[in-house]
Amino acid sequence: MTGFGLQQRQRASQIQRICQKQIQALKFLAMDSKNLTEEIYKAAEENPALVITKNRSSWDRTKTAVPTASGMAASENFQAALESKADERESLQDHLLGQLNSMRLSETEKSLCEKLIFNLDSKGFHILAPISLLDKKDKLQTPGLLEKCIETVRQLEPSGICVVNTEESLLVQARQRENAPPLALFILNGRFNFLDPPYPEKILQKIKAFIAKQKKLFADSNAEEYSTLNPTLRSVEEALGFIRTLDPLPARNFSSGEIHFIAPDVYIEKISGMAQQNQLEENTVSGSGGLWKIRLAQENIPQISLNPEFMQLAENKNQNSMEEELRKAKEFIGMLEFRQGTLLRACIEIAKIQTDFLLRGPGNLVPLRQKDIADKLSVHETTISRIANSKFIQCEWGLFDLKFFFTNAASSKNKNISKDKAMSELKKLLNSSSGKKMSDQKLSEELEKSGIKIARRTVAKYRNKLCIESSYNR
Structure with missing residues (x-):
């Protein structure tokens, strides 16, 4: 009976895991490229087994997906309604100005602080170099006063804004905390690369190697400072734990007030007449009078892959916790692959049916139901409904909502x-x-x-x- 009970618990755990995977896969299907990008960055930040391979910013890198069959069963019987809602949150600028107005500042200081505030992007980082904000005609606006005003704005909430990038944001936040471990401040002060990869053993090795190198430099005035650190594995783990409590995007909870432009998710490109003489390539569609290539807009979504260093470490350590992170990473990549693959296959089938439109333009669609595409892909109709949500196709006739191609x-x-x-x-x-x-x-x-x-x-x-x-x- 004990063995039977264990089997029941294991089976229940497996069913729960499958249900969670299905729900997540269906959410991916319905996401537009902006929300999917945010989800990818979030996953890469939380799971060390994932890595983004192409730099787009300090926290933005791209990854190549490992195809799996995860999520293929996720298209059945799960109806989700996504509602759009206007962003009614307070803007970062309004939030900061409200605090600034309660401070006693000179007119020059207040003017410079306001310039700094309006020079912040949606992440709370400088748009233009702060030095460019100085009015050369005003003799009171000096570089020294500018530095003072930057510190004034940094004292406002949220902590970690009015900085150049994420690294400086984390350092500012750490310095404003009373409980910041010295080793955390040491790492954040220009040695952020020590955290790549974020494993305590490797971080400790890099710190010790750095200190040893500094001790050899006879003229280095900071050698004494480095020697007093005495890093240990425990102190590194403490510093790493503290850094993880900091917010890399401190302005995320405020309305950005930005204009979001629609970007294509899929391109349908007409192939030249000379190319038509060749054999049909992969993902091409032919029709009377035309040949078209269908491809995903990969530049709008970061590519993601397994972290090779994490995989090697997991193989050597053979720890259950690392295996769990690796399993989650593989499932995440599989669900992304399912989403992208289903979107591409759906658009290929749409292009095969709507060749008259691709050849002659608007006013030449033929009747097409979402169920028709679902039958061709052997998925549930609700899967196509989610795929059609907030996705856009770019062709020679313009940019069209994917739903446009479905007409009664x-x-x-x-x-x-x-x-x-x-x-x-x-x-x-x-x-x-x-x-x-x-x-x-x-x-x-x-x-x-x-x-x-x-x-x-x-x-x-x-x-x-x-x-x-x-x-x-x-």
Whole structure:
């Protein structure tokens, strides 16, 4: 009975893990590139088994994914509604100015502090070099006063703003803490690379090697300071634990007030006539009069991979905790691969069906349901619904919401004519009527002559959507 109970607990644990993976995979499917990027950075920050391989900023690197089958079963029976909500949080600038106004400062100091505050980006970092903010015509605005004003702004909440980058932010936060370990201050003061990788044993080795090198430098005035550190594995672990309590993005809880531009998630590019003579490449679609290449916009999402140093250390140490981090990292990469792969495959199938649009542009969509693409990919319809959420396709006709390519038939009598096609033909008919005020019934009859059979009331509905008034008011 004891063994049976253990098996039940293990099975329950496995089921719970699978459910969590499914939920997370489905969330990835629905995320736009901005939210997915934030999720990747968060995972890389929390899990040492993950590494970002291409630098985009001090905390922004990119990784290549290891394909797995994780998340393939995650497309079934989980409906999620994502709601957009305006960012009503207080801006960082308003928050800082409110504190600044309560301080007793000279007009020159206040002016410089305000310039510094409005020079901060959404992370709380300088946009322009602070020295460029000085008014050369004002003799009171000196570099010394600027440094004083920078320190004044740094004393405001949140701690760690008005700095150059993340490293300086962490150092400022640490210096403002009363319990900062000396070794933590030593590392953060220009030796942030000691934390890569963030393993105490390796950090200790780097610190000892650095101190030994400094002792050999006869003219080094700080040699005594280094010799008093006496780093141990315990003190390194204490310093590392303290650094982890600091916030690398102290301004994250404030509204950025930024304008977010839409970026494509997928590109559909027409291939030249010379290239069409070659054999079809991977992820290409052919249609009457055209050949197109479909590719993901990889530049908008960081690539991620397993940390080779962590893998080597895990193999040597053989610790359960490290194996757990490695398992989570593999699952995370697998879910990303599932998301990207499903998005690409869905867009390839869409392109195969909507070749008339790709060739001739708007007004040439054919009827297409999300269920049709789901059947071709052998996934649930809700998976395609999530994939279509907040994703954009760039083609030669412009940037389009992925949902744009899904359109119903114009009517039950015209299953091969899409609503998009019918509305396009209706607009052409109204524009070419040469001043004739055709009624909805007459428009219905004219459309039928071109093979589009829709009722008068459907014509009226489409006309209203085109913002065109009735013949009586035209």
